[in-house]
Amino acid sequence: MKYQIEQLLQAALATLPPDVVPADIRPEINVERTRDAAHGDFATNIALQLAKPARKNPRQLAQAILDALPASDLIAKTEIAGPGFINFHLSAAAYQLELSRVFDFGPVYGYGKRGAGIGTVVEFVSANPTGPLHVGHGRQAALGDALVSLLQTQGYEVSREFYYNDAGVQIHKLALSVQARARGIKPGDAGWPEEGYAGDYIGDIAEEFLAKSSVHALDGEAVKASGKPDDFESIRKFAVAYLRREQDIDLQKFGVHFDVYYLESSLYTDGKVEETVKGLIGSGKTYENEGALWLRTTEFGDDKDRVMRKSDGTFTYFVPDVAYHVTKWQRGFRKAINVQGTDHHGTISRVRAGLQALGLGIPEGYPDYVLHKMVKVMRGGEEVKISKRAGSYVTVRDLIEWVGRDAVRFFLVSRKADSEFVFDIDLALAQSEENPVYYVQYAHARVCSVFRQLQEKGFTHERDIGERNIALLSEPQERALIRRLTYFPELLENAANALEPHQVAHYLRDLAGDLHTYYNAHQFIVDDVNLRNARLNLVAATRQVIQNGLKLLGVSAPEKM
RNA sequence: GCCCCCGUAGCUCAGUGGAUAGAGCGACCGCCUCCUAAGCGGUAGGUCGCAGGUUCAACUCCUGCCGGGGGCACCA
Numbered sequence: 162m163k164y165q166i167e168q169l170l171q172a173a174l175a176t177l178p179p180d181v182v183p184a185d186i187r188p189e190i191n192v193e194r195t196r197d198a199a200h201g202d203f204a205t206n207i208a209l210q211l212a213k214p215a216r217k218n219p220r221q222l223a224q225a226i227l228d229a230l231p232a233s234d235l236i237a238k239t240e241i242a243g244p245g246f247i248n249f250h251l252s253a254a255a256y257q258l259e260l261s262r263v264f265d266f267g268p269v270y271g272y273g274k275r276g277a278g279i280g281t282v283v284e285f286v287s288a289n290p291t292g293p294l295h296v297g298h299g300r301q302a303a304l305g306d307a308l309v310s311l312l313q314t315q316g317y318e319v320s321r322e323f324y325y326n327d328a329g330v331q332i333h334k335l336a337l338s339v340q341a342r343a344r345g346i347k348p349g350d351a352g353w354p355e356e357g358y359a360g361d362y363i364g365d366i367a368e369e370f371l372a373k374s375s376v377h378a379l380d381g382e383a384v385k386a387s388g389k390p391d392d393f394e395s396i397r398k399f400a401v402a403y404l405r406r407e408q409d410i411d412l413q414k415f416g417v418h419f420d421v422y423y424l425e426s427s428l429y430t431d432g433k434v435e436e437t438v439k440g441l442i443g444s445g446k447t448y449e450n451e452g453a454l455w456l457r458t459t460e461f462g463d464d465k466d467r468v469m470r471k472s473d474g475t476f477t478y479f480v481p482d483v484a485y486h487v488t489k490w491q492r493g494f495r496k497a498i499n500v501q502g503t504d505h506h507g508t509i510s511r512v513r514a515g516l517q518a519l520g521l522g523i524p525e526g527y528p529d530y531v532l533h534k535m536v537k538v539m540r541g542g543e544e545v546k547i548s549k550r551a552g553s554y555v556t557v558r559d560l561i562e563w564v565g566r567d568a569v570r571f572f573l574v575s576r577k578a579d580s581e582f583v584f585d586i587d588l589a590l591a592q593s594e595e596n597p598v599y600y601v602q603y604a605h606a607r608v609c610s611v612f613r614q615l616q617e618k619g620f621t622h623e624r625d626i627g628e629r630n631i632a633l634l635s636e637p638q639e640r641a642l643i644r645r646l647t648y649f650p651e652l653l654e655n656a657a658n659a660l661e662p663h664q665v666a667h668y669l670r671d672l673a674g675d676l677h678t679y680y681n682a683h684q685f686i687v688d689d690v691n692l693r694n695a696r697l698n699l700v701a702a703t704r705q706v707i708q709n710g711l712k713l714l715g716v717s718a719p720e721k722m
Numbered sequence: 723g724c725c726c727c728c729g730u731a732g733c734u735c736a737g738u739g740g741a742u743a744g745a746g747c748g749a750c751c752g753c754c755u756c757c758u759a760a761g762c763g764g765u766a767g768g769u770c771g772c773a774g775g776u777u778c779a780a781c782u783c784c785u786g787c788c789g790g791g792g793g794c795a796c797c798a
Contacts, residue, residue, distance in 0.1 A: 191738095193738080193740085194738095195741090196737095196740095196741080196744095197741075197742085200741075204740090204741090206739090206740065206779095209740080209778070209779080210778095212778070213777095213778070219778080242741075243740085243741050244740085244741080244778070244779080245778090246740080246741070289798070326798065329797080329798060330797060330798070331797080331798060451796080452796085453796050454796095455796095464724080464725070464794065465794085467795095467796095468795085468796045469796095470796085471796040472796060473796075475796090477795090477796065477797085477798090478797075478798050479798095482798095502792090503726075503727065503791080503792050503793075504792055504793070505793090505798085506725095506726060506727085506792075506793060507725090507726090507792095507793050507794065508798090509726095532726085532727080532792095534727075534728080534791070534792075535791080535792080537791095575735085575736095576734085576735065576736090577728095577735085577736085579726095579727055579728070580727085580728065580735080581727095581728070581790085581791065582734095583733095583734070585733095585734085588733095588734085588747085596760090597746070597747095599760050600746090600760075600761090602760085603758080603760050603761075604761095606758075606760090607757080607758065607761085608757095610757065610758060611757050612757090613757085614757045615757080617757095618757090655738065658738095659738080663735095663736085664736090667735090667736060667737095667745085670736095670745075670746080671745080674745085677761055677762065678761095678762065678763090680757080680761075680762080681753090681759090681761065681762040681763080682762080682763095684756070684757070685757060686757055721758090722758075722760065
């Protein structure tokens with residue numbers, strides 16, 4: 162719809178005589194949604210933009226443009242407003258066209274194709290298998306999953322990927338901690354490893370290990386514990402498998418699945434790390450200093466050069482990280498997005514520098530990042546510290562049990578990623594019945610209820626009759642609802658481009674509000690068959706769009722509440 | 723000290739350079755012989771952190787301050 166108006170303006174500008182606007186002045190045409198319904202549906206500031214270079218009065222220019230505007234049955238009225246805006250009021254035919262699209266496309270209404278066929282990988286959560294998933298991971302899971310869905314609406318072919326740092330120092334500490342517990346040493350006792358993990362779950366793992374249990378993660382083979390406290394390798398494998406399984410369970414409860422679990426350790430066994438190191442050395446961007454191997458990342462915008470291989474011969478985490486991103490490129494993903502906490506933002510310049518140094522033709526901005534701030538959890542007016550080393554922190558599992566999956570997902574995705582998030586447990590609990598998510602779901606359930614009533618009253622919904630009578634929808638609440646519905650495709654495009662799922666949550670709240678207002682102001686099941694079906698079309702379309710939107714966020718759309 | 727992000731109603735947050743800055747929660751006043759009141763209508767509540775600059779037009783862009791968070795490892 163917006164595109165069609167742009168086309169009309171383009172045509173109008175092309176026919177303007179040079180003495181009105183010189184031919185070399187052709188600013189980008191900007192067509193925007195109006196904020197106020199009184200200003201119509203769309204507006205353009207083109208006359209304001211042209212006024213200065215053309216040295217003309219903007220309102221006179223606007224008139225000249227309107228005079229040159231080709232006729233279209235999509236537009237009911239145009240007007241010049243304020244300093245020189247041109248407002249467009251859409252016709253009933255235009256609304257009709259858009260509403261029928263909702264029915265024609267159904268669950269894929271609003272989808273676009275600007276990303277058609279572009280291989281894309283979104284990496285998110287990527288929690289180390291050293292403990293349960295905490296609220297921060299929950300934010301990342303909700304954000305990443307919604308982002309993937311959003312990109313898919315634009316045709317991107319997206320893979321959800323989870324990277325396991327299962328080969329590093331943290332895993333070593335985990336294994337040491339479990340081993341200590343298996344030997345009966347507790348946090349604080351003499352012999353407890355420095356910076357060991359103190360959570361109770363460590364004790365659970367030790368118990369299971371001693372009991373010679375078997376566990377397996379979703380994609381992994383079964384790992385059986387040897388039960389011998391001196392068998393460090395068995396402890397390490399068992400602890401990792403155990404925690405991966407725990408994380409799988411949490412993610413499953415959260416309704417988030419991954420297409421690929423990529424293990425850091427596999428980068429070593431596949432020789433990818435070795436390959437990357439060779440490539441970097443071959444690039445001439447490395448040097449030895451104080452027994453370590455360094456990469457000149459400063460040549461690619463980093464603050465300082467980074468160590469690749471420590472003096473003890475092992476690699477820093479950043480080498481496999483670069484190797485991993487090379488595989489993303491090699492696997493054909495031309496777009497890569499990493500969802501991470503802002504505390505990892507230092508890695509961005511390093512990874513990008515490493516990829517550039519390799520000279521593989523990978524674009525400079527690869528990969529993209531969506532950084533999110535940490536979640537501050539409040540309980541009883543006090544902050545609950547989130548720390549893996551501390552024993553107590555709020556897990557994803559806790560949150561789901563307290564306020565329900567739908568509420569947690571909707572909440573966590575409803576704020577901009579880079580704003581801090583205060584999750585007040587008490588408030589979330591107290592508001593469990595006034596939660597924004599219920600507001601949206603209720604709108605959906607209400608429409609479902611209307612159609613149940615319709616059936617009870619012996620009526621049927623005739624879409625064709627409704628479409629022929631769309632002009633009857635002239636109430637302000639109806640206009641508002643139609644405006645909002647027809648914005649949905651643009652919303653998806655904007656949110657996907659900006660990588661901002663929170664826009665969807667806000668849109669749904671607004672749309673639900675429009676529906677509730679309409680519901681309270683007017684009766685849908687009226688005697689007049691024409692008006693009745695026109696209204697039923699409108700609310701059925703609303704139901705469809707709410708469904709589509711909630712699905713993107715991983716929130717259910719109940720038919721009854 | 724250097725780098726990144728945030729500062730908008732009492733609280734939690736929206737706001738692609740445009741017209742009178744918006745929601746929710748909280749507060750106050752109303753609305754169920756009517757498709758679910760988990761709802762609706764209304765009132766109150768603002769120096770958009772501060773100061774400059776760019777622009778026809780700045781909450782939005784630029785610079786500098788102030789306040790908050792996060793990074794600046796041969797940790798991940």
